Structure formats: C-alpha cells, structure tokens
Amino acid sequence: MLGANGFVVAVPSITPGGSYEFIRGDLSQIGNLPVMRGVDQFKAGNIVDEALTGTGEPKRATRQQTFSEGDRNRMLFRACMLQAKHSVNFDELLVFAREFNETNMQPNLLDIEVVRTATSAWEYD
Secondary structure, eight states: OBOGGGOBOOTTOEETTEEOOOSSSOGGGGGGSOOOOOGGGGSGGGHHHHHHHSSSOOOSOOTTOOBOTTTHHHHHHHHHHHHHTTOSSHHHHHHHHHHHHHHHBSSOOOHHHHHHHHHHHHHHO
16 A cells, blocks of 8 residues: 555565554555546545545544544544554654644643543544
C-alpha cells in the first residue's frame, strides 16, 4: 500500500507494533486482488466527516465543525480512533488530538482530557 509522502507498507514490513505478512497466498497473486476503493475518505480533512456519521460514509462537514459540551469527548474519541489507524506513533496522534480540540471544540477540552482520550484511542487501536 502506497501512502502519503511515499510511505510504503508491504510484506514483509516490520513495525514496532508487529509485521505485515501474507495470511493466504503469495506475491504472485496480487494481480488477482480487487481494486481498493474508498481510500480518499481517510485523508486528514475527512476525519471529521467520518466521525460524524460513524459509518465511513462522508457527511458534509468541514474540519472546522464546532462541537459543544455533550458532544466533545465522543467526537474527539471518534476522530482519534480514525486517526490512530494512520498515526505512526502516539505522539503523532496526540498532536492531531490537540489540533482537533483547538479547531473543533467550543469551549476547548482541558489538555488532560485530550491526552486521556488520545491515550484511550491509541490503546484501543
């Protein structure tokens, strides 16, 4: 899989969290795989869109969507869960969580709450 900035994940890539391997088949069968679809929805600007619906279906929203008390923790957790899949490490996820809080929460959550939520999403993922 070729990601942003030329980052590649392929068998037999090894990461701090484990390694990528073929479960069935081998490299000669890659040509038989179906084309990946829907990958664009995971761009950083669409994190809010997917978090709003919880279905992976984009919803008309901007990254500057404002969430107020009662929705802030839930929406930050959803956004962090989605971003965690694309973060190389926890620090990267925490930067995202803090930016998301500053941009989208009214009023902003306390930093300790942002750290707890990002930690929870990172451990869950």
